Amino acid sequence: MDEPVTRDERDDLDRREFLQKCGVAAALAWVVNIARTEAEQRADYRAADHLYGMAIDPGKCIGCGRCMEACKAENDVPASSGTCRTWVERYVLTTDGQTIVQSLDESRATPPPVDEKKILRTFFVPKLCNQCANPPCVQVCPVGATFITPDGVVLVDKDYCIGCRYCIQACPYGARYLDPRTYTADKCTFCYHRITKGLVPACVEVCPAGARIFGELRGRNSPLARYLRFSKLQVLKPHLNTEPKVYYANLDGEVR
Amino acid sequence: MTGYIYPNEIELQWGLLIVLYPYITGLVAGAFILASLERVFNVREVQPTYRLALLTALAFLLVAPLPLLAHLGHPERSFEIFLTPNVRSAMAMFGFVYAWYLMVVLLLEIWFDYRHDLVQWSGREKGFMRLVHRVMTLGATDVSPRALKFDSSAGRIITIVGIPSAFLLHGYVGFIFGSVKANPWWSSVLIPVVFLFSAMVSGIAAVLLIYVVSSAIRRKPVDEACLGKLGSFLFYALTVDFSLEMLDFVHRLYTAEESIKILSALVTSRLFISLVLLQVLVGTVIPLVTLALASPAFERRPIVKLPAAVRRRIFVAAALLVEVGIFSTRWNVVIGGQLFSKSLRGLTVYKLQLYGLEGLWVAIGLLLLPLAILLVLIWLLPPWTGAASAAPEESTSASVATPC
Numbered sequence: 288m289d290e291p292v293t294r295d296e297r298d299d300l301d302r303r304e305f306l307q308k309c310g311v312a313a314a315l316a317w318v319v320n321i322a323r324t325e326a327e328q329r330a331d332y333r334a335a336d337h338l339y340g341m342a343i344d345p346g347k348c349i350g351c352g353r354c355m356e357a358c359k360a361e362n363d364v365p366a367s368s369g370t371c372r373t374w375v376e377r378y379v380l381t382t383d384g385q386t387i388v389q390s391l392d393e394s395r396a397t398p399p400p401v402d403e404k405k406i407l408r409t410f411f412v413p414k415l416c417n418q419c420a421n422p423p424c425v426q427v428c429p430v431g432a433t434f435i436t437p438d439g440v441v442l443v444d445k446d447y448c449i450g451c452r453y454c455i456q457a458c459p460y461g462a463r464y465l466d467p468r469t470y471t472a473d474k475c476t477f478c479y480h481r482i483t484k485g486l487v488p489a490c491v492e493v494c495p496a497g498a499r500i501f502g503e504l505r506g507r508n509s510p511l512a513r514y515l516r517f518s519k520l521q522v523l524k525p526h527l528n529t530e531p532k533v534y535y536a537n538l539d540g541e542v543r
Numbered sequence: 544m545t546g547y548i549y550p551n552e553i554e555l556q557w558g559l560l561i562v563l564y565p566y567i568t569g570l571v572a573g574a575f576i577l578a579s580l581e582r583v584f585n586v587r588e589v590q591p592t593y594r595l596a597l598l599t600a601l602a603f604l605l606v607a608p609l610p611l612l613a614h615l616g617h618p619e620r621s622f623e624i625f626l627t628p629n630v631r632s633a634m635a636m637f638g639f640v641y642a643w644y645l646m647v648v649l650l651l652e653i654w655f656d657y658r659h660d661l662v663q664w665s666g667r668e669k670g671f672m673r674l675v676h677r678v679m680t681l682g683a684t685d686v687s688p689r690a691l692k693f694d695s696s697a698g699r700i701i702t703i704v705g706i707p708s709a710f711l712l713h714g715y716v717g718f719i720f721g722s723v724k725a726n727p728w729w730s731s732v733l734i735p736v737v738f739l740f741s742a743m744v745s746g747i748a749a750v751l752l753i754y755v756v757s758s759a760i761r762r763k764p765v766d767e768a769c770l771g772k773l774g775s776f777l778f779y780a781l782t783v784d785f786s787l788e789m790l791d792f793v794h795r796l797y798t799a800e801e802s803i804k805i806l807s808a809l810v811t812s813r814l815f816i817s818l819v820l821l822q823v824l825v826g827t828v829i830p831l832v833t834l835a836l837a838s839p840a841f842e843r844r845p846i847v848k849l850p851a852a853v854r855r856r857i858f859v860a861a862a863l864l865v866e867v868g869i870f871s872t873r874w875n876v877v878i879g880g881q882l883f884s885k886s887l888r889g890l891t892v893y894k895l896q897l898y899g900l901e902g903l904w905v906a907i908g909l910l911l912l913p914l915a916i917l918l919v920l921i922w923l924l925p926p927w928t929g930a931a932s933a934a935p936e937e938s939t940s941a942s943v944a945t946p947c
Contacts, residue, residue: 334613336610371550374550387547390547423723427723429635430623430624431632447623449618450556451611451615453617456725456726456881457725458725459724461551461884543733
């Protein structure tokens, strides 16, 4: 009785050992594969082959604010309300011609004291860095610490920024802030670490309403290109000739 | 906070230190332009303030970069502006404009002007001062008439180069603000010009004050003709400055662009004290009226004839009010330009700190520092000993030398 049991046990142990080894090998292969594909992707990624943009459909935004939360988490943005890479504005237009604008947090805390019957319409507008093709922030940086990448994203080199804040003054959209931890300028990067791996920015990923469409501006078969083809578009503050690459569909004239 | 401001606008990026920067460079440019009046335009009455004006300009110029450095998030990286400047950036040029003005204009002009005295002093003196003055001659001890004539013409050429340089220095500071198209309060082609004339106003007033105060400390009589001329120039500069500002104001009101509502709200609420009361009324209208009456600005004689002591006090009071006014002007540009949201829908507030690098005490220190430096400069390079001992000779040689 003993022997078969021993044999069985031995067999069983062998099988278990075998399976364990298989598991470890698979896990190792998986890790190696990920590392390899990332390295490969990095090596294969040619910034000049891409040009990124974003379209925003304010009509679809439900003001849930998940984009703001995702952005803060994904990019390690300080939690304070004065350091935002993206935010959502709430517009209330009244029948007597008033326009009341609030940030999402504000409108949740203290909704505007407007008689409901007097409300003409309300809507949300997500905002972020417009990734201008003609960016005033890049122009004014005295040391060239902020720059535009070949794939069209405006970035800040925090190891080079001297913290003069001229770029924050020059941005017409209020998209920049001074990181209180590093004393350098910071802003939305279109989640550059994600998009260069073929992913979409965190805010786009989590938007439950599909109000943000991200992708390649060149070519006809990207979701963004298709959206741009079939929508009436506007950019913010076009008179300043900053040539934003963030486009708004059917934007209300009140939005600045 | 009223209305809506973008979330990132909750904190003002440029505070009191950045107010000091245009204020101090304005004093530098203004004092230098005053000095050049004597040198290039042969206004002999202001000769007693010539060297004082140069030393004042130098003292303030040495302090000018300090508020900027103190404000930087990474002052230790500031040298990158020199090493890898972004040539498309207006701010990147600061280092070069500053270095040009300090090295090529101000230090050279002072050196050429003092060289003769330095040689004489180092011959007469003993000990430390002898060594210091000898080092300052940089070994150029030739005081032959030919060498002195060269000094004089070199000084004149440097002044001629210096006037556009002084214009460049402060016009450039104006351009840093005027070129920010995102900000309707700043974005104006007039700003560099307004900055220039307000610089002259503040520089002339500062030299007038320093001249009167230093004369009182030394128990020497004030040269009344000089004071009258300073008062007149202050009046002229103030008139042009005020006219330009009014032009800007009327233009904004008349064209009534998109930003007019929020800017009106800004001026009538947040900036009412600093702009309407301090800048316009106290700093411009009152000095303008008093100077028009008390200075010989229109004729050789003033409209209201006053005893010298009274007139002197009026000039000092007017100059003090002018300094308050110009400081308010800088405040209204720098702080005012950040008190409204670029959404043009709301106003924010500036909370001035007392302590810390960007606080009130540091700012006061930075304003007093140039005066301390000026004391040292006056001790090292007395601007009046030459004028006192060899005044007639000096002035005639200067006036003879300048036309050629």
